Amino acid sequence: MFQQKHLLDLESLSAEEITEILDTADSFRQVLERPIPKVPVLRAKTIANLFFEPSTRTRISFELAEKRLSADVVNFSASGSSVQKGETLRDTADNILAMKVDMIVMRHPDSGAARYLAQRVSASVINAGDGMHAHPTQALLDLLTLRQRLGDLQGRKVTIVGDIAHSRVARSNIWGLTKLGAEVTVCGPAPMIPADIETLGCQVEFDFGSAIGDADAVNVLRIQLERQKHQIFPGNREYARAFRLDREMLRRTPEHCIIMHPGPMNRDVEISTEVADGPRQVILDQVTNGVAVRMAVLYLVSGGVRETLGENLE
């Protein structure tokens, strides 16, 4: 039974806990297909979404998930708030909690911010992305999408290509995929691959064609120019020449191989428009799954029990 009070990363979860979230998300996907896609399981709970960094998918997805579960929702953006007057994260959170909030969903530019908050407040904290550290719900929605398309992930081969060094999505995917038995290869220019990444249980391949030759799925990451303190690669054109997934590179993958991207995409930098909109991509499925995964996380972290979920979904 799921007993975590917070969701900070996937490193801290067992394979059984990850599977429990994915199974619960499957039930919520069915709710989302109903004419009235709303259930009363979080009625009387209040959730604050604290976003200190830009977001489109994660922010809207969490808000929709909360409303589909009948929670009361308050939204906070750093811009236009007292953060701009110098208020600390701890004080901002304490003031919001003084208004009787049960759960906090937070995106923050600093790695470790979610854990810092979880250690200091009484509410449950769900990490919606912290710096370069973790983005657990993104990895969970990726796992759900992979499981729907490929079935059991044991022994499946997943290649993650791009700026691994700056990517919380890569780290979270590696933790989740390896726990579920998948084989993970990371690929990208040498300056974008951390020296110790293999200690997380993945392989490194610098040649793009070799990295995708036997992949069941390729997860293409965004080049994150905003996180690079110093330019570590000559430019977008050089990156695209070696690592863009275009029609020619797609031919190097097995026919069943699916193409994923967490968004937002830099079209024609890391992925060509033709591939991004082509028949093998599952990118918008990932987004739809994001709502179901976040409903599952909110339900379980708030003390919901998977075994009795069916009664609450009537």
Ligand code: CP
């Ligand atoms: N994938 C993802 O986290 O997208 P947003 O930054 O738009 O939330």
